[in-house]
Amino acid sequence: MNLIDNAVSRRRLLGYLGIGAGALGLAACGGSGGSAAGSGSGGVLTGAELTAEVEASLPNSALEFLVEPDFPSVNGSTPGYVTMPDPLVKGVDAVPGAGGDYTVMSPAWWTSPPNLGDNAYYDAVNEQLGATLEFHVADGNTYADKVQTVLASPKNVPDWMVIPSWNIPPRFIEGVGNVFQDLTEHLAGDAIHDYPNLARLDPAAWAYSMFNGRIYGLPYPSELITNAVFYRKDLFEQLGVEPPTDADSFLSVLTEIIDEGANRWGCENLWNTAQMMYAIPSTFAERDGKLVHPFEMEEYKEAIVWLTKVIESGAMHPDAVAGNDGPAKDRFESGQTLVMNDGVGGWHEALTRVRPTNPDFDQMAMDLFAPDGGAPTLYRGAPVNIFSFLKKNDDAEQVRELLRIADWCASQFGTEEFDLLTYGVEGTHFERDEHGVPQMNDQGRREVTSTYQFLAQPGIVNAKVQFPEYVEASTQWMARQSEHVVDPLFYGIQIQEPSEFGSLSQPFDDLVVDISRGRKDIGALDEAVEHWRSSGGDKLRDFYAEFMS
Structure with missing residues (x-):
């Protein structure tokens, strides 16, 4: 099997081999420990060397299943099994x-x-x-x-x-x-x-x-997709509430759920949900031939504004507003909150924990949507x-x-x-x-x-055969979402940012909290972005540009 084909760009090969990232400050750790990046002139391999190194380093792959799945993969989605093979x-x-x-x-x-x-x-x-x-x-x-x-x-x-x-x-x-x-x-x-x-x-x-x-x-x-927005389907049905289909109806649904007397709130912290809905990538994206960081995107600002509305509505659990996210799953599983974001692996883990004492517990993933209700853009994990x-x-x-x-x-x-x-x-x-x-x-x-x-x-x-309805629901959910999945710009490239950039994003984590909780105005974001650019953001952009050559 030839692992180097027209679908693999030179940019991606550079990433596979750590060129650029691997050349920074090796002396501090006493060398790279056998780095292939040092074998060419000045630490840069020729095109022929790149091909030889990658073909020699990647194992062959059969990509085959011993047992055919009950729910086959669609566009790379996770296949599922609802029965145990015998023998x-x-x-x-x-x-x-x-x-x-x-x-x-x-x-x-x-x-x-x-x-x-x-x-x-x-x-x-x-x-x-x-x-x-x-x-x-x-x-x-x-x-x-x-x-x-x-x-x-x-x-x-x-x-x-x-x-x-x-x-x-x-x-x-x-x-x-x-x-x-x-x-x-x-x-x-x-x-x-x-x-x-x-x-x-x-x-x-x-x-x-x-x-x-x-x-x-x-x-x-x-x-293929590593995160989801979950809702309590069992309690939604009891309350006669339909899942949302756009950003506005999402806010309405969260507000409708609230019943303080019953100790019921709309949601946990939905910052990750907002980023998914507004299609915020994890790092730089290419727009009009330039690298643009999420902090610089208008969608980032819009996601903060939406999160602020959620909190202003009173829908977010007070402990989540206060930053106490540790017990979020406990609150969701006990029905104190009805919407939360989590990794897809948390779905079956919740069933394992809750079903023995609450057989009616039904956690479900939402079909995702863009803020205007159109098709979402989801980034491949x-x-x-x-x-x-x-x-x-x-x-x-x-x-x-x-x-x-x-x-x-x-x-x-x-x-x-x-x-x-x-x-x-x-x-x-x-x-x-x-x-x-x-x-x-x-x-x-x-x-x-x-x-x-x-x-x-x-x-x-997905072989959680003890929960066949979960296997069907989760595999079919991911199959539906798969048509909206795109590769992020640096997909599959092992990039480790130099330590000098390690604290660049921290002010934005704090700023999102301050703006969404009403302690700062959204205008503070523009000032923060300018400071980010001058204090290292533009240098970080140049670092990532090395992987574009």
């Missing part, structure tokens, strides 16, 4: 481990599971792995601080470390090779055939796992949202053992391995109902969490 098949022929003992650091946005020795799930999986992985699970809400603390002292880096893309620390791209294992020679070209489940992953996921032109990350592939990294290791056999374990974890839906990772042990963590669908018990809900899955993951599918 399950083996995803890996041999025991992957060789008796190694390894430490793993991983985040959790839920109650941390019991530790090794007190967790039957860990015991069962480790037995199948033929190795012992000891997880050190940290609070996902403060995980960025934990990552930076650990990386500041390399001797404390675990054997395997999970880092979500949003927790990648400043200057990571410069020193990644000093801490983590370069996997390129193990995975590039024909070498990937030793890991058939990893070979099935989309090439875009592998491209995004490259830093300085080398493969360092193991990918947890992302979805990054190919990978979570990476795992292996600690730098001179023992090549240990690296291969860990990659075999990663390959085992990347077994697809329909395999015994996927079943064990997702549900645990039958009779201990779950029982099958009359349709063969696993139903988790209390021990399963306590012990079976996303730990091993964060190490490596097959291509994303």
Whole structure:
């Protein structure tokens, strides 16, 4: 399979190889750790070298499903399954481990599971792995601080470390090779055939796992659309309220919901919703041949104005107005608020939490719309949202053992391995109902969490077969939205902004709060944008322009 074709521009190749970003301040971290960016004259590769490096670095990909989905993918949307295959098949022929003992650091946005020795799930999986992985699970809400603390002292880096893309620390791209294992020679070209489940992953996921032109990350592939606006369909129907279809009706619906006597409010903080509705990109976009930052866009101002109206109407929960967003899901799930924005993964997590005590709970994603009610513009999610990294290791056999374990974890839906990772042990963590669908018990809900899955993951599918109506609703929702999805300008490019720009956006986060809460006038935004340009914004624009050449 030729991974370099007319659809891949030289601009994107530069991004894959870290040119521009990888060349900044390497001396501070003692070098790039095997950067391909240094192999050409002045650190810039020729066109032939670019092609050779990318073709050598990206694994081959089969992109195939072992089991055909009940709801196929549409334009890249997530496929879905509502039934369990019978029988399950083996995803890996041999025991992957060789008796190694390894430490793993991983985040959790839920109650941390019991530790090794007190967790039957860990015991069962480790037995199948033929190795012992000891997880050190940290609070996902403060995980960025934990990552930076650990990386500041390399001797404390675990054997395997999970880092979500949003927790990648400043200057990571410069020193990644000093801490983590370069996997390129193990995975590039024909070498990937030793890991058939990893070979099935989309090439875009592998491209995004490259830093300085080398493969360092193991990918947890992302979805076409990563965020949604959720509403309580069950309570909307009780109240006789229809979902909104434009910005004005959205505001009307939120106001109609309010009943302070019943402790019911319209929504949580909808700033992310406003940005989706007004099609605000995450970084620069190209307009009339120029790079324009979201802060400079008229739509950004309009999104703030809409959010301000929501708050002025009294629809937003007072705690959300005060910035207390931590309990937002609790408020939404208990019916104190009826609309919130969240990642699409939060949909089934809410069902798992709430359905045992409230079987009527029905969380639904809104079909999105532009402010005037027209078709929305939605930006494709990054190919990978979570990476795992292996600690730098001179023992090549240990690296291969860990990659075999990663390959085992990347077994697809329909395999015994996927079943064990997702549900645990039958009779201990779950029982099958009359349709063969696993139903988790209390021990399963306590012990079976996303730990091993964060190490490596097959291509994303929706296989929450215990919630068939959710699988249908979510896959059909994403399929409908898929026709409105566009690639952001720098899609698939692993760009890490230099640390000098790290605090540029913070004043705008604060300013959005101040304007929407009535403490400042919208005119303050224009002044802030001018200050942003002169204090580094224009330099940041020049930095991104390097990836346009």
